[in-house]
Amino acid sequence: MAYSLFLLVPLVSSLATALFLLYRLLVNYNAARKTGLPIIVLPVDCGNPLWLIVDRKIAQWIRRIPVGSGTFTRFNWRGWEIWDRYKAHQQLGDGILLVTPGKNYLQLCDAEAVSEIFQRRADFLRPPEATEMLNIFGPNVGTTDGTQWQRHRKITASSFNEQVNQRVWMESIIQSTGLIHYWSSKSSITSVAQDTRTVSLHVMSGAIFGKSYPFRGADEDVPTTAENSSGYGEALKTILDRCIPLVVLGRKNLSKPWLPKSFRELYHATLVFQDHMTKAYEGEKKAMMRNDKLENNLMTSLVRASLADADEKGKTTGFRQEGLTEEEVYGNVFVFNFAGHDATANSLAIGICLLATRPDLQDWIAEEINNTLTGVESADSSYEAAFPRLPRCLAVVYETVRLYTAVAIAKSTGSSPQSLKIGTNTVLIPKNTVIIPNYSALHTHPRYWGDDSLEFEPKRWITQTPTTKGSSASSRPAEHFKEPATRNSPFVGWSGGARSCPGRKFAQVEFVGVLVGLFRDFKVLPVPFKGEDEGMARARLLHQIRTDTGMRLLLQMLHPERAVLEWKKR
Numbered sequence: 352m353a354y355s356l357f358l359l360v361p362l363v364s365s366l367a368t369a370l371f372l373l374y375r376l377l378v379n380y381n382a383a384r385k386t387g388l389p390i391i392v393l394p395v396d397c398g399n400p401l402w403l404i405v406d407r408k409i410a411q412w413i414r415r416i417p418v419g420s421g422t423f424t425r426f427n428w429r430g431w432e433i434w435d436r437y438k439a440h441q442q443l444g445d446g447i448l449l450v451t452p453g454k455n456y457l458q459l460c461d462a463e464a465v466s467e468i469f470q471r472r473a474d475f476l477r478p479p480e481a482t483e484m485l486n487i488f489g490p491n492v493g494t495t496d497g498t499q500w501q502r503h504r505k506i507t508a509s510s511f512n513e514q515v516n517q518r519v520w521m522e523s524i525i526q527s528t529g530l531i532h533y534w535s536s537k538s539s540i541t542s543v544a545q546d547t548r549t550v551s552l553h554v555m556s557g558a559i560f561g562k563s564y565p566f567r568g569a570d571e572d573v574p575t576t577a578e579n580s581s582g583y584g585e586a587l588k589t590i591l592d593r594c595i596p597l598v599v600l601g602r603k604n605l606s607k608p609w610l611p612k613s614f615r616e617l618y619h620a621t622l623v624f625q626d627h628m629t630k631a632y633e634g635e636k637k638a639m640m641r642n643d644k645l646e647n648n649l650m651t652s653l654v655r656a657s658l659a660d661a662d663e664k665g666k667t668t669g670f671r672q673e674g675l676t677e678e679e680v681y682g683n684v685f686v687f688n689f690a691g692h693d694a695t696a697n698s699l700a701i702g703i704c705l706l707a708t709r710p711d712l713q714d715w716i717a718e719e720i721n722n723t724l725t726g727v728e729s730a731d732s733s734y735e736a737a738f739p740r741l742p743r744c745l746a747v748v749y750e751t752v753r754l755y756t757a758v759a760i761a762k763s764t765g766s767s768p769q770s771l772k773i774g775t776n777t778v779l780i781p782k783n784t785v786i787i788p789n790y791s792a793l794h795t796h797p798r799y800w801g802d803d804s805l806e807f808e809p810k811r812w813i814t815q816t817p818t819t820k821g822s823s824a825s826s827r828p829a830e831h832f833k834e835p836a837t838r839n840s841p842f843v844g845w846s847g848g849a850r851s852c853p854g855r856k857f858a859q860v861e862f863v864g865v866l867v868g869l870f871r872d873f874k875v876l877p878v879p880f881k882g883e884d885e886g887m888a889r890a891r892l893l894h895q896i897r898t899d900t901g902m903r904l905l906l907q908m909l910h911p912e913r914a915v916l917e918w919k920k921r
Contacts, residue, residue: 393451457780744866
């Protein structure tokens, strides 16, 4: 009898859980039905952290079953948007509601509606669960709202200044020069993603903390006597790669002795990264107190702007208020590392591989680079003189981000329903609905980008101005970068509205600087496999990029080691 009762408890518990989830699914379905939008019902909450660990594997397993296709395997895993592109919206409409037992998710492919959401930041907030990971080291510009966000935004925006951009340019040239020296010394390379992570890490270290490190390739040993970035870099990599347990359990709980060793290693990584930030922060404060000459790096700018903001408030209010607390400085520095390291490194790897499939575009940007830097060594170039004259390189950056945006910024209706015009209809979106601007669809829909919307064509970002009368016959039209509109634009690669990414220019300068260092004197091509010619090798690489790029923490090539590249002198 006791044994039967023992077996009955988990059975009853499982049945109760199933009934509760069914009840929640029906409630959410009823709320979604009132909107009149197309509905897709999913049995699992696609935002559940536990589901995010196994979603891809389960979807792949179900696809192997003869009847294992349909909406579940199409829509219920991370990164489905990059595979589907605009097809779901072309079939169903600009707004699609995914109904789950947890929440409803509105997938949106309407440039005007997305722009309105970005403008109405008081109505559409960041869902707390989407930003929880970014709060590991403290509140920051990515996780706060209202007046707190305004305070963070004011201080962080002033920190991303032209002096910092000059430092980013210099570090990008130094790192890419070391990178091309390493890559060109090898008959072939398979470490494009690993090496671009190193480049991005070193650029971040120089630009944020003022510490420069020489580039070292994936298989190069680091001298034991040399100062290097391995501690800081490995800590950041561990945090980013294992972020889900960090979010689920919390930072302090990871140190429990009964947890797996990998969790304790993750906890140790947070301590190493915290220590690195603390030393940099204390060093900057002491340097300011001694009136030392301050370097042009982001930590200096952040501390300086924070203290200046506090002093300004003290003068106007009669008492001194904090600009940013020490914890908030750490929170913002982590967000800068998170966004600036992984996102830029992944975009660089994808962009380089895309260029490897297009030798014509490599020649196109090499021509611009050499015309801009005529008589000037790359190492002696300056951000102010060179960057504005490289619209083709900037076009490569935008086109890479258009096709492969690192992450979509989710919004939420919060505790109140919100009206929103989608297409020609105004819809009342239920409360607690997560709104996901479908970047992959927005950035590739033929309605906005034409029949070649899925192709890598940086020239779409360039406009030409005819030469003035009297110019020499050999003069070519002047070229300009076509900036996306500030409102109602289908391009939202760095988000939009007042909460657009404050580090956008930082990322652009880094990407362009790396292109200068790599493509001024070299070209890259995929190594042909047995039986392939160059054209077949390029087609295979392009197929890999399109089919093997997906979401982990951010969008990235899932198996970049399969991209075998060769660099040759021009």
